[in-house]
Amino acid sequence: AGTGKKAEWNGVGVLKDGLRVKVLGNVGSPADALAAAQAGAEGVGLFRTEFCFLDAAEEPTVAEQTAAYEAVLAPFAGKPVVVRTLDAGADKPLAFLNPDPEPNPAMGVRGLRVAFDRPEILDRQLEAIAAAAKSSGADVSVMAPMVATAAEATWFVERAHKAGIARVGVMVEVPSAALSAREILQVVDFISIGTNDLAQYVFAADRQLGGVAALNDPWQPALLRLIALVGEAATATGKPVGVCGEAAADPLLACVLIGLGVTSLSMNHTALAGVGARLATSSMDICQLAARGALAAGDPASAKLAARAPH
Ligand code: PEP
Numbered sequence: 001a002g003t004g005k006k007a008e009w010n011g012v013g014v015l016k017d018g019l020r021v022k023v024l025g026n027v028g029s030p031a032d033a034l035a036a037a038q039a040g041a042e043g044v045g046l047f048r049t050e051f052c053f054l055d056a057a058e059e060p061t062v063a064e065q066t067a068a069y070e071a072v073l074a075p076f077a078g079k080p081v082v083v084r085t086l087d088a089g090a091d092k093p094l095a096f097l098n099p100d101p102e103p104n105p106a107m108g109v110r111g112l113r114v115a116f117d118r119p120e121i122l123d124r125q126l127e128a129i130a131a132a133a134k135s136s137g138a139d140v141s142v143m144a145p146m147v148a149t150a151a152e153a154t155w156f157v158e159r160a161h162k163a164g165i166a167r168v169g170v171m172v173e174v175p176s177a178a179l180s181a182r183e184i185l186q187v188v189d190f191i192s193i194g195t196n197d198l199a200q201y202v203f204a205a206d207r208q209l210g211g212v213a214a215l216n217d218p219w220q221p222a223l224l225r226l227i228a229l230v231g232e233a234a235t236a237t238g239k240p241v242g243v244c245g246e247a248a249a250d251p252l253l254a255c256v257l258i259g260l261g262v263t264s265l266s267m268n269h270t271a272l273a274g275v276g277a278r279l280a281t282s283s284m285d286i287c288q289l290a291a292r293g294a295l296a297a298g299d300p301a302s303a304k305l306a307a308r309a310p311h
């Protein structure tokens with residue numbers, strides 16, 4: 001159902017039964033931010049800050065970072081924006097953070113791991129984010145990429161609080177973090193699931209390699225079962241859990257994710273209207289039935305069929 005229909009959406013994420021689901025944008029530049037705001041994003045669920053500095057040979061100063069973040073936050077004054085700290089390494093190396101080649105960059109010192117050796121770089125970024133939050137008036141929270149354990153989450157939360165940022169979360173994109181969701185949710189304010197990397201690490205399948213794309217299908221039941229664990233932890237603790245990977249941009253899968261306990265969805269601006277329109281036609285009961293069907297399926301195609309059945 002829904003295929004070929006022009007998506008109509010008023011810019012407020014709400015299920016058929018009136019339950020609210022935040023529908024947010026993924027952004028990496030001022031142009032992205034503007035496009036997301038114009039497409040009706042209620043805020044930003046993932047601001048990929050590393051995209052601002054892909055060409056930088058040296059670490060940008062705090063003033064340069066503040067200006068770069070302000071330009072992205074500008075269209076979202078008064079709205080929620082989740083700023084992700086630098087996720088450098090693997091597919092997105094930054095010259096000033098990842099100078100040495102590694103044999104397995106996806107499993108190397110990437111994301112938050114870079115900060116354990118050089119915490120002062122993270123502290124300067126947090127200082128710039130706090131400054132940009134103040135001047136832009138956006139309702140800013142921060143989150144860390146590539147977190148593997150609750151101890152790492154605790155380490156990050158303490159540094160963010162020291163920088164004056166009150167609302168702090170982490171991404172769940174490493175299977176160990178999904179399996180530790182309850183412990184992690186005890187120390188953070190929210191979790192955001194990065195399904196792109198989570199799929200890559202669950203299936204041991206490089207996300208950049210066409211030859212293993214079938215394993216990286218976000219409809220894979222094993223991936224959905226891991227997301228379900230995080231959703232259950234969220235429901236048990238009453239804390240929000242978002243999805244900001246590509247999975248959130250598929251309208252039918254978005255419904256499944258909501259049924260698994262996810263409370264917000266963040267995506268490229270081109271997907272906002274389609275997902276918003278689909279959510280408006282699905283009640284929580286339908287989402288939960290779709291989720292149950294997809295979880296029990298044996299492969300991605302059957303999961304999709306099972307999710308479509310209750311609609
Ligand atoms: C993800 O891994 O799903 C994610 C949203 O982060 P990125 O695509 O930037 O690695």
Ligand code: MG
Nearest residue numbers: 173194196197
């Ligand atoms: Mg990722």
